[in-house]
Amino acid sequence: MKLARTVAPEALDHLPTQDPAAQRSRRDLMRVHQAMGSCAILRRAWQSLVPVWPSGRPLRILELGAGDGTLLLGVARALAPHWPPVHLTLLDRQDLVSPVTRSCYEALGWTTELDVTDVLDWAQPPPGERPAPRWDLISTALFLHHFEGEHLQRLLAAVAARADRFVACEPHRHWLALAGSHLVGAIGANEVTRQDAVLSVHAGFQGDELSALWPGERDRWQLHERGAGLFSHCFCAQRREATP
Numbered sequence: 001m002k003l004a005r006t007v008a009p010e011a012l013d014h015l016p017t018q019d020p021a022a023q024r025s026r027r028d029l030m031r032v033h034q035a036m037g038s039c040a041i042l043r044r045a046w047q048s049l050v051p052v053w054p055s056g057r058p059l060r061i062l063e064l065g066a067g068d069g070t071l072l073l074g075v076a077r078a079l080a081p082h083w084p085p086v087h088l089t090l091l092d093r094q095d096l097v098s099p100v101t102r103s104c105y106e107a108l109g110w111t112t113e114l115d116v117t118d119v120l121d122w123a124q125p126p127p128g129e130r131p132a133p134r135w136d137l138i139s140t141a142l143f144l145h146h147f148e149g150e151h152l153q154r155l156l157a158a159v160a161a162r163a164d165r166f167v168a169c170e171p172h173r174h175w176l177a178l179a180g181s182h183l184v185g186a187i188g189a190n191e192v193t194r195q196d197a198v199l200s201v202h203a204g205f206q207g208d209e210l211s212a213l214w215p216g217e218r219d220r221w222q223l224h225e226r227g228a229g230l231f232s233h234c235f236c237a238q239r240r241e242a243t244p
């Protein structure tokens with residue numbers, strides 16, 4: 001079944017941070033990620049993009065649309081024993097990362113920084129002659145599907161200009177994921193999550209849609225895009241001459 005892509009505002013993005021329904025929906029997301037296998041999908045993607053790290057400095061990783069920052073904790077717990085030290089920046093337009101979450105990263109040897117910014121402001125060129133900050137890896141989950149058209153292109157252009165590697169783990173716009181999204185009530189999700197899950201799948205990706213939008217010079221990047229697990233769509237981009 002070919003589902004047309006439709007992007008509609010999601011309830012969680014418009015509820016105040018402290019709204020009990022929003023807080024509950026953010027907790028529901030952890031269970032949704034368990035069902036989607038997001039943590040394992042991201043871990044495998046990160047490992048394939050960074051198989052070795054001979055450089056002596058920490059890896060600089062940025063998560064766009066990081067929410068409360070807990071999703072990547074699972075990835076960090078799996079990778080920290082085998083990986084180089086990481087400096088992780090968590091960007092979201094809402095200030096949601098708790099001191100407890102930050103201390104969990106720090107216990108693993110990962111330093112953290114919060115950037116409470118709208119991503120479309122982040123994507124603007126920096127003022128004056130200042131160079132834009134660069135990242136070894138930019139990662140997103142359940143985030144890119146909020147964007148379409150010129151905003152999505154601007155966002156991908158900023159990522160391609162500022163990173164050597166990029167991973168996006170998004171809803172798969174596919175009948176199986178759509179069926180799953182209608183069943184998130186079965187894992188205890190509240191009304192906000194139930195509604196947003198369905199909207200997210202309609203706004204998700206399939207085929208090589210993100211590769212087709214990737215703005216970098218094609219021969220300079222290796223792109224991989226595929227369905228991942230039962231409900232996810234994973235896109236990876238790696239600059240061929242990526243450092244180190």
Ligand SMILES: C[S@@+](CC[C@H](N)C(=O)[O-])C[C@H]1O[C@@H](n2cnc3c(N)ncnc32)[C@H](O)[C@@H]1O
Nearest residue numbers: 029065066067071092093094117118119141142
């Ligand atoms: C569905 S949540 C996903 C959170 C997290 N990535 C996860 O998977 O648990 C989407 C997140 O994107 C953030 N967001 C939406 N639009 C944004 C924007 N324009 N700039 C920055 N963050 C945004 C929301 O605040 C929210 O935390």
